[in-house]
Amino acid sequence: MLRTFSFSSVAPMMDWTDNHYRTLACLITRHAWLYTEMVVAETIVHQKDNLDRFLAFSQEQHPIVLQIGGSNLENLAKATELANIYGYDEINLNCGCPSGKVAGHGCFGVQLMLSPKFVGDSMRAIAANSDVPVSVKCRIGVDDHDSYNELCDFIYTVSSRSPTRHFIIHSRKALLNGISPAENRKIPPLKYEYYFALLRDFPELQFTINGGINCINEVDAARRQGAHGVMTGRAAYNSPWSLLGHVDSRVYGELRTGLSRRKILEQYQIYGDSVIGKYGPNKPNIRQVVKPLLNLFHSEPGNGLWKRKADAALHHCATIKSFLEETLQAIPDAVLDSTLPETKTSGGTDIFTDAIFLLPPPYKSREHQVLCA
Numbered sequence: 001m002l003r004t005f006s007f008s009s010v011a012p013m014m015d016w017t018d019n020h021y022r023t024l025a026c027l028i029t030r031h032a033w034l035y036t037e038m039v040v041a042e043t044i045v046h047q048k049d050n051l052d053r054f055l056a057f058s059q060e061q062h063p064i065v066l067q068i069g070g071s072n073l074e075n076l077a078k079a080t081e082l083a084n085i086y087g088y089d090e091i092n093l094n095c096g097c098p099s100g101k102v103a104g105h106g107c108f109g110v111q112l113m114l115s116p117k118f119v120g121d122s123m124r125a126i127a128a129n130s131d132v133p134v135s136v137k138c139r140i141g142v143d144d145h146d147s148y149n150e151l152c153d154f155i156y157t158v159s160s161r162s163p164t165r166h167f168i169i170h171s172r173k174a175l176l177n178g179i180s181p182a183e184n185r186k187i188p189p190l191k192y193e194y195y196f197a198l199l200r201d202f203p204e205l206q207f208t209i210n211g212g213i214n215c216i217n218e219v220d221a222a223r224r225q226g227a228h229g230v231m232t233g234r235a236a237y238n239s240p241w242s243l244l245g246h247v248d249s250r251v252y253g254e255l256r257t258g259l260s261r262r263k264i265l266e267q268y269q270i271y272g273d274s275v276i277g278k279y280g281p282n283k284p285n286i287r288q289v290v291k292p293l294l295n296l297f298h299s300e301p302g303n304g305l306w307k308r309k310a311d312a313a314l315h316h317c318a319t320i321k322s323f324l325e326e327t328l329q330a331i332p333d334a335v336l337d338s339t340l341p342e343t344k345t346s347g348g349t350d351i352f353t354d355a356i357f358l359l360p361p362p363y364k365s366r367e368h369q370v371l372c373a
Protein backbone atom coordinates (compact mmCIF):
# COMPACT_ATOMS: atom_id res chain seq x y z
CA MET A 1 0.00 0.00 0.00
CA LEU A 2 1.17 3.51 -0.80
CA ARG A 3 2.31 5.18 2.37
CA THR A 4 1.34 8.82 2.22
CA PHE A 5 2.66 9.82 5.61
CA SER A 6 5.71 9.22 7.66
CA PHE A 7 6.17 6.81 10.53
CA SER A 8 7.11 9.55 12.97
CA SER A 9 5.32 12.86 13.42
CA VAL A 10 5.07 15.80 15.80
CA ALA A 11 1.52 16.53 16.97
CA PRO A 12 -0.40 19.72 16.23
CA MET A 13 -0.28 21.87 19.40
CA MET A 14 -1.86 25.30 19.68
CA ASP A 15 0.64 28.00 20.65
CA TRP A 16 3.42 25.41 20.59
CA THR A 17 3.95 23.99 17.08
CA ASP A 18 4.16 27.41 15.46
CA ASN A 19 6.69 28.34 12.79
CA HIS A 20 9.38 28.92 15.41
CA TYR A 21 9.09 25.53 17.04
CA ARG A 22 8.83 23.81 13.66
CA THR A 23 11.99 25.58 12.50
CA LEU A 24 13.81 24.27 15.54
CA ALA A 25 12.33 20.77 15.09
CA CYS A 26 13.46 20.47 11.51
CA LEU A 27 16.98 21.51 12.48
CA ILE A 28 16.96 18.44 14.76
CA THR A 29 15.14 15.92 12.52
CA ARG A 30 14.85 15.90 8.75
CA HIS A 31 12.32 13.10 8.61
CA ALA A 32 9.58 13.54 11.20
CA TRP A 33 6.42 15.04 9.76
CA LEU A 34 5.44 18.29 11.45
CA TYR A 35 1.83 19.28 12.07
CA THR A 36 0.89 22.94 12.35
CA GLU A 37 -1.18 24.27 15.21
CA MET A 38 -4.87 24.09 14.37
CA VAL A 39 -5.89 27.00 12.13
CA VAL A 40 -9.64 27.65 12.22
CA ALA A 41 -11.22 27.59 8.75
CA GLU A 42 -12.98 30.92 9.37
CA THR A 43 -9.64 32.58 10.16
CA ILE A 44 -8.33 31.52 6.76
CA VAL A 45 -11.48 32.59 4.96
CA HIS A 46 -11.74 35.98 6.70
CA GLN A 47 -8.02 36.77 6.57
CA LYS A 48 -7.53 35.93 2.95
CA ASP A 49 -5.49 39.08 2.35
CA ASN A 50 -3.19 38.25 5.23
CA LEU A 51 -2.70 34.54 4.77
CA ASP A 52 1.08 34.41 5.01
CA ARG A 53 0.80 35.26 8.67
CA PHE A 54 -1.19 32.08 9.29
CA LEU A 55 -0.05 29.72 6.57
CA ALA A 56 3.46 30.55 5.34
CA PHE A 57 6.31 28.23 6.27
CA SER A 58 9.83 27.68 5.01
CA GLN A 59 10.63 24.89 2.56
CA GLU A 60 12.85 23.14 5.13
CA GLN A 61 9.71 22.29 7.11
CA HIS A 62 8.55 19.74 4.54
CA PRO A 63 7.01 17.28 5.14
CA ILE A 64 4.42 19.42 6.88
CA VAL A 65 0.70 18.97 7.54
CA LEU A 66 -1.81 21.78 7.93
CA GLN A 67 -4.40 21.08 10.59
CA ILE A 68 -7.65 22.93 10.17
CA GLY A 69 -10.62 23.18 12.49
CA GLY A 70 -14.22 24.05 11.86
CA SER A 71 -17.75 22.82 11.41
CA ASN A 72 -18.96 24.83 8.43
CA LEU A 73 -18.59 22.74 5.33
CA GLU A 74 -18.33 25.67 2.91
CA ASN A 75 -15.68 27.38 5.03
CA LEU A 76 -13.68 24.16 5.41
CA ALA A 77 -13.74 23.74 1.64
CA LYS A 78 -12.86 27.39 0.99
CA ALA A 79 -10.08 27.38 3.59
CA THR A 80 -8.54 24.30 2.00
CA GLU A 81 -8.71 25.89 -1.43
CA LEU A 82 -6.99 29.04 -0.13
CA ALA A 83 -4.32 26.98 1.65
CA ASN A 84 -3.62 24.84 -1.40
CA ILE A 85 -1.06 27.21 -2.93
CA TYR A 86 1.12 26.97 0.16
CA GLY A 87 2.03 23.40 -0.75
CA TYR A 88 1.34 21.52 2.48
CA ASP A 89 1.90 17.77 2.23
CA GLU A 90 -1.38 16.75 3.85
CA ILE A 91 -4.49 18.45 5.20
CA ASN A 92 -5.78 17.23 8.56
CA LEU A 93 -9.12 17.90 10.22
CA ASN A 94 -9.20 18.33 14.00
CA CYS A 95 -11.80 15.99 15.50
CA GLY A 96 -10.14 15.72 18.88
CA CYS A 97 -9.97 19.10 20.59
CA PRO A 98 -12.13 19.17 23.75
CA SER A 99 -11.63 22.85 24.64
CA GLY A 100 -14.87 24.64 25.55
CA LYS A 101 -14.26 27.30 22.92
CA VAL A 102 -13.80 24.69 20.21
CA ALA A 103 -16.03 21.73 21.14
CA GLY A 104 -18.52 23.90 23.07
CA HIS A 105 -19.38 27.21 21.37
CA GLY A 106 -17.52 26.28 18.21
CA CYS A 107 -19.19 22.86 17.89
CA PHE A 108 -16.10 21.47 16.27
CA GLY A 109 -13.00 19.61 17.44
CA VAL A 110 -14.01 16.44 19.26
CA GLN A 111 -17.69 17.37 19.05
CA LEU A 112 -17.46 16.35 15.40
CA MET A 113 -17.00 12.71 16.42
CA LEU A 114 -20.71 12.73 17.22
CA SER A 115 -21.50 13.66 13.57
CA PRO A 116 -19.57 11.11 11.52
CA LYS A 117 -21.59 11.68 8.36
CA PHE A 118 -20.87 15.39 8.52
CA VAL A 119 -17.17 14.65 9.00
CA GLY A 120 -17.25 12.30 6.01
CA ASP A 121 -18.89 14.97 3.86
CA SER A 122 -16.48 17.63 5.11
CA MET A 123 -13.52 15.41 4.32
CA ARG A 124 -14.88 14.85 0.84
CA ALA A 125 -15.15 18.62 0.35
CA ILE A 126 -11.69 19.20 1.81
CA ALA A 127 -10.18 16.53 -0.45
CA ALA A 128 -11.94 18.00 -3.49
CA ASN A 129 -10.24 21.36 -2.83
CA SER A 130 -6.78 20.02 -2.14
CA ASP A 131 -4.02 18.43 -4.20
CA VAL A 132 -2.70 16.34 -1.33
CA PRO A 133 -3.97 13.49 0.89
CA VAL A 134 -6.33 14.29 3.74
CA SER A 135 -6.45 12.86 7.25
CA VAL A 136 -8.49 13.04 10.45
CA LYS A 137 -7.16 13.34 13.99
CA CYS A 138 -9.64 12.11 16.57
CA ARG A 139 -10.03 10.68 20.06
CA ILE A 140 -11.33 7.17 20.77
CA GLY A 141 -14.66 8.55 21.97
CA VAL A 142 -16.55 11.33 23.70
CA ASP A 143 -18.23 11.10 27.13
CA ASP A 144 -20.46 8.00 27.08
CA HIS A 145 -19.94 7.46 23.38
CA ASP A 146 -16.84 5.49 24.14
CA SER A 147 -17.39 1.95 22.92
CA TYR A 148 -15.04 0.42 20.40
CA ASN A 149 -17.98 -0.10 18.05
CA GLU A 150 -18.85 3.59 18.08
CA LEU A 151 -15.26 4.46 17.23
CA CYS A 152 -15.40 1.95 14.37
CA ASP A 153 -18.70 3.40 13.15
CA PHE A 154 -17.00 6.81 13.01
CA ILE A 155 -13.99 5.48 11.10
CA TYR A 156 -16.18 3.42 8.79
CA THR A 157 -18.55 6.28 8.01
CA VAL A 158 -15.82 8.86 7.40
CA SER A 159 -13.72 6.56 5.22
CA SER A 160 -16.77 5.39 3.25
CA ARG A 161 -17.97 8.91 2.47
CA SER A 162 -14.60 10.47 1.65
CA PRO A 163 -11.11 9.64 0.40
CA THR A 164 -9.74 9.78 3.97
CA ARG A 165 -7.34 6.86 4.41
CA HIS A 166 -5.26 8.08 7.33
CA PHE A 167 -6.53 8.54 10.89
CA ILE A 168 -4.51 9.73 13.86
CA ILE A 169 -5.89 8.20 17.00
CA HIS A 170 -5.33 10.05 20.27
CA SER A 171 -5.96 6.93 22.32
CA ARG A 172 -8.07 8.38 25.12
CA LYS A 173 -11.61 9.67 25.03
CA ALA A 174 -12.55 13.30 25.68
CA LEU A 175 -14.75 14.39 28.57
CA LEU A 176 -16.91 17.39 27.81
CA ASN A 177 -17.93 17.94 31.43
CA GLY A 178 -15.98 21.12 31.97
CA ILE A 179 -12.52 19.76 32.70
CA SER A 180 -9.73 21.72 31.05
CA PRO A 181 -7.99 20.67 27.82
CA ALA A 182 -4.86 19.89 29.87
CA GLU A 183 -6.87 17.61 32.18
CA ASN A 184 -8.41 16.03 29.10
CA ARG A 185 -4.91 14.98 28.11
CA LYS A 186 -4.37 13.30 31.48
CA ILE A 187 -7.57 12.13 33.17
CA PRO A 188 -9.27 9.85 30.62
CA PRO A 189 -7.20 6.66 30.56
CA LEU A 190 -5.23 5.66 27.49
CA LYS A 191 -6.70 2.65 25.70
CA TYR A 192 -4.11 1.59 23.21
CA GLU A 193 -6.11 -1.62 22.68
CA TYR A 194 -8.61 0.40 20.63
CA TYR A 195 -5.79 1.58 18.38
CA PHE A 196 -4.40 -1.91 17.80
CA ALA A 197 -7.90 -3.28 17.19
CA LEU A 198 -8.37 -0.66 14.43
CA LEU A 199 -5.27 -2.03 12.69
CA ARG A 200 -6.91 -5.44 12.75
CA ASP A 201 -10.39 -4.33 11.68
CA PHE A 202 -9.55 -1.78 8.96
CA PRO A 203 -6.57 -3.26 7.12
CA GLU A 204 -7.20 -0.96 4.14
CA LEU A 205 -6.64 2.20 6.24
CA GLN A 206 -3.57 3.74 7.86
CA PHE A 207 -3.54 4.61 11.55
CA THR A 208 -1.10 6.69 13.55
CA ILE A 209 -1.01 6.15 17.30
CA ASN A 210 -0.91 9.17 19.61
CA GLY A 211 -1.08 9.85 23.34
CA GLY A 212 1.36 9.26 26.18
CA ILE A 213 4.35 8.22 24.06
CA ASN A 214 7.24 9.76 25.90
CA CYS A 215 10.57 8.63 24.50
CA ILE A 216 12.25 7.11 21.48
CA ASN A 217 12.11 3.60 22.98
CA GLU A 218 8.33 3.88 23.16
CA VAL A 219 8.20 5.07 19.54
CA ASP A 220 10.22 1.99 18.65
CA ALA A 221 7.99 -0.26 20.75
CA ALA A 222 4.91 0.96 18.86
CA ARG A 223 6.63 0.12 15.61
CA ARG A 224 7.49 -3.37 16.84
CA GLN A 225 3.82 -3.89 17.69
CA GLY A 226 2.82 -3.01 14.13
CA ALA A 227 1.78 0.66 14.40
CA HIS A 228 1.71 2.38 11.00
CA GLY A 229 2.79 5.69 12.46
CA VAL A 230 3.59 7.29 15.82
CA MET A 231 2.78 10.88 16.73
CA THR A 232 4.38 12.53 19.75
CA GLY A 233 3.16 15.79 21.25
CA ARG A 234 4.29 16.95 24.66
CA ALA A 235 7.48 14.86 24.68
CA ALA A 236 8.55 16.30 21.33
CA TYR A 237 7.99 19.80 22.70
CA ASN A 238 9.34 19.36 26.21
CA SER A 239 12.41 17.28 25.28
CA PRO A 240 13.07 18.07 21.62
CA TRP A 241 16.73 17.09 21.70
CA SER A 242 16.38 13.70 23.34
CA LEU A 243 13.23 12.71 21.45
CA LEU A 244 13.51 14.24 17.97
CA GLY A 245 17.30 13.94 17.97
CA HIS A 246 17.01 10.15 17.77
CA VAL A 247 14.27 9.97 15.14
CA ASP A 248 16.41 10.07 11.99
CA SER A 249 18.82 7.38 13.19
CA ARG A 250 16.48 5.11 15.17
CA VAL A 251 13.37 5.33 13.01
CA TYR A 252 14.78 6.01 9.56
CA GLY A 253 18.14 4.26 9.89
CA GLU A 254 20.20 7.31 8.93
CA LEU A 255 23.79 7.63 9.94
CA ARG A 256 24.18 9.91 12.91
CA THR A 257 25.29 13.38 11.84
CA GLY A 258 27.31 14.63 14.79
CA LEU A 259 24.83 17.47 15.27
CA SER A 260 25.30 19.52 18.44
CA ARG A 261 23.06 22.04 20.11
CA ARG A 262 25.64 24.77 19.53
CA LYS A 263 25.28 24.19 15.77
CA ILE A 264 21.51 24.10 16.00
CA LEU A 265 21.47 27.39 17.89
CA GLU A 266 23.77 29.04 15.35
CA GLN A 267 21.29 28.21 12.60
CA TYR A 268 18.25 29.06 14.69
CA GLN A 269 19.72 32.47 15.48
CA ILE A 270 19.89 33.34 11.78
CA TYR A 271 16.25 32.32 11.39
CA GLY A 272 15.12 34.10 14.56
CA ASP A 273 16.76 37.42 13.77
CA SER A 274 15.32 37.35 10.27
CA VAL A 275 11.71 37.03 11.46
CA ILE A 276 11.50 39.29 14.51
CA GLY A 277 9.12 42.10 13.61
CA LYS A 278 8.42 40.64 10.18
CA TYR A 279 4.65 41.04 10.36
CA GLY A 280 4.64 44.54 11.83
CA PRO A 281 5.70 45.95 15.20
CA ASN A 282 6.37 43.14 17.67
CA LYS A 283 5.07 40.39 15.38
CA PRO A 284 6.64 38.03 16.14
CA ASN A 285 8.39 39.28 19.24
CA ILE A 286 11.58 37.94 20.75
CA ARG A 287 9.70 36.05 23.46
CA GLN A 288 7.76 34.04 20.88
CA VAL A 289 10.90 33.23 18.92
CA VAL A 290 12.87 32.19 22.03
CA LYS A 291 10.04 30.08 23.50
CA PRO A 292 10.84 26.76 21.76
CA LEU A 293 14.51 27.04 22.73
CA LEU A 294 13.68 26.96 26.42
CA ASN A 295 13.40 23.15 26.44
CA LEU A 296 16.57 22.47 24.52
CA PHE A 297 18.63 21.77 27.64
CA HIS A 298 15.96 19.84 29.53
CA SER A 299 17.57 17.91 32.45
CA GLU A 300 21.09 19.07 31.55
CA PRO A 301 23.65 20.74 33.85
CA GLY A 302 23.18 24.51 33.73
CA ASN A 303 19.54 24.34 32.61
CA GLY A 304 18.10 26.05 35.72
CA LEU A 305 20.61 28.92 35.58
CA TRP A 306 20.07 29.25 31.83
CA LYS A 307 16.34 29.61 32.28
CA ARG A 308 16.81 32.30 34.93
CA LYS A 309 19.22 34.19 32.68
CA ALA A 310 16.79 33.78 29.78
CA ASP A 311 14.01 35.28 31.86
CA ALA A 312 16.13 38.33 32.66
CA ALA A 313 17.49 38.69 29.11
CA LEU A 314 14.03 38.70 27.57
CA HIS A 315 13.34 42.01 29.33
CA HIS A 316 15.92 43.89 27.28
CA CYS A 317 17.41 41.83 24.41
CA ALA A 318 16.18 42.83 20.99
CA THR A 319 17.86 40.09 18.96
CA ILE A 320 18.34 36.35 19.28
CA LYS A 321 22.08 36.92 18.83
CA SER A 322 22.32 39.14 21.91
CA PHE A 323 19.97 36.83 23.83
CA LEU A 324 22.20 33.81 23.18
CA GLU A 325 25.40 35.74 23.92
CA GLU A 326 24.02 36.83 27.26
CA THR A 327 22.58 33.49 28.37
CA LEU A 328 24.59 30.63 26.95
CA GLN A 329 27.50 31.03 29.38
CA ALA A 330 25.23 29.18 31.78
CA ILE A 331 25.49 25.99 29.72
CA PRO A 332 28.79 24.06 29.92
CA ASP A 333 30.65 23.64 26.60
CA ALA A 334 30.48 19.89 27.10
CA VAL A 335 26.69 20.10 26.88
CA LEU A 336 26.59 22.60 24.03
CA ASP A 337 29.01 20.57 21.91
CA SER A 338 27.83 17.09 22.82
CA THR A 339 26.31 14.95 20.13
CA LEU A 340 23.50 12.55 20.89
CA PRO A 341 24.56 9.36 22.63
CA GLU A 342 23.80 6.18 20.77
CA THR A 343 20.63 4.52 22.01
CA LYS A 344 19.71 0.93 21.50
CA THR A 345 16.37 -0.76 21.06
CA SER A 346 15.25 -1.33 24.60
CA GLY A 347 14.51 -4.83 25.75
CA GLY A 348 12.66 -3.36 28.75
CA THR A 349 8.99 -2.82 29.43
CA ASP A 350 6.86 -2.29 26.37
CA ILE A 351 3.93 0.03 27.20
CA PHE A 352 1.83 -1.61 24.48
CA THR A 353 2.12 -5.26 25.51
CA ASP A 354 -0.98 -5.24 27.72
CA ALA A 355 -3.04 -3.60 24.98
CA ILE A 356 -2.34 -6.47 22.61
CA PHE A 357 -3.95 -8.86 25.12
CA LEU A 358 -6.96 -6.61 25.72
CA LEU A 359 -8.19 -6.14 22.16
CA PRO A 360 -11.96 -5.65 21.98
CA PRO A 361 -13.95 -8.15 19.86
CA PRO A 362 -13.69 -7.55 16.11
CA TYR A 363 -15.89 -4.85 14.60
CA LYS A 364 -18.91 -6.19 12.87
CA SER A 365 -19.43 -3.67 10.12
CA ARG A 366 -22.95 -2.38 10.44
CA GLU A 367 -22.86 -0.92 6.99
CA HIS A 368 -26.60 -0.56 6.65
CA GLN A 369 -27.27 1.07 10.02
CA VAL A 370 -24.18 3.28 9.85
CA LEU A 371 -24.76 4.68 6.41
CA CYS A 372 -28.53 4.96 6.63
CA ALA A 373 -28.72 6.32 10.19
Ligand SMILES: Cc1cc2nc3c(=O)[nH]c(=O)nc-3n(C[C@H](O)[C@H](O)[C@H](O)COP(=O)(O)O)c2cc1C
Pocket residue numbers: 011012013014015016037038067094095096097137170185210211212213231232233234235
Ligand atom coordinates in the same frame (compact mmCIF):
# COMPACT_ATOMS: atom_id res chain seq x y z
C1 LIG B 1 -0.42 22.80 24.30
C2 LIG B 1 -1.16 21.79 23.47
C3 LIG B 1 -1.92 22.22 22.41
C4 LIG B 1 -2.61 21.29 21.62
N1 LIG B 1 -3.27 21.74 20.50
C5 LIG B 1 -3.82 20.83 19.65
C6 LIG B 1 -4.33 21.23 18.38
O1 LIG B 1 -4.28 22.41 17.99
N2 LIG B 1 -4.89 20.27 17.59
C7 LIG B 1 -4.95 18.95 17.97
O2 LIG B 1 -5.44 18.10 17.23
N3 LIG B 1 -4.43 18.55 19.16
C8 LIG B 1 -3.85 19.44 19.98
N4 LIG B 1 -3.25 19.01 21.13
C9 LIG B 1 -3.23 17.57 21.45
C10 LIG B 1 -1.97 16.91 20.87
O3 LIG B 1 -1.94 17.01 19.47
C11 LIG B 1 -1.88 15.42 21.28
O4 LIG B 1 -2.99 14.76 20.72
C12 LIG B 1 -1.91 15.25 22.79
O5 LIG B 1 -1.01 16.13 23.43
C13 LIG B 1 -1.56 13.80 23.15
O6 LIG B 1 -0.26 13.47 22.69
P1 LIG B 1 1.01 13.45 23.70
O7 LIG B 1 0.64 12.59 24.87
O8 LIG B 1 2.12 12.88 22.87
O9 LIG B 1 1.25 14.86 24.12
C14 LIG B 1 -2.56 19.91 21.93
C15 LIG B 1 -1.77 19.50 23.02
C16 LIG B 1 -1.07 20.41 23.78
C17 LIG B 1 -0.20 19.92 24.92
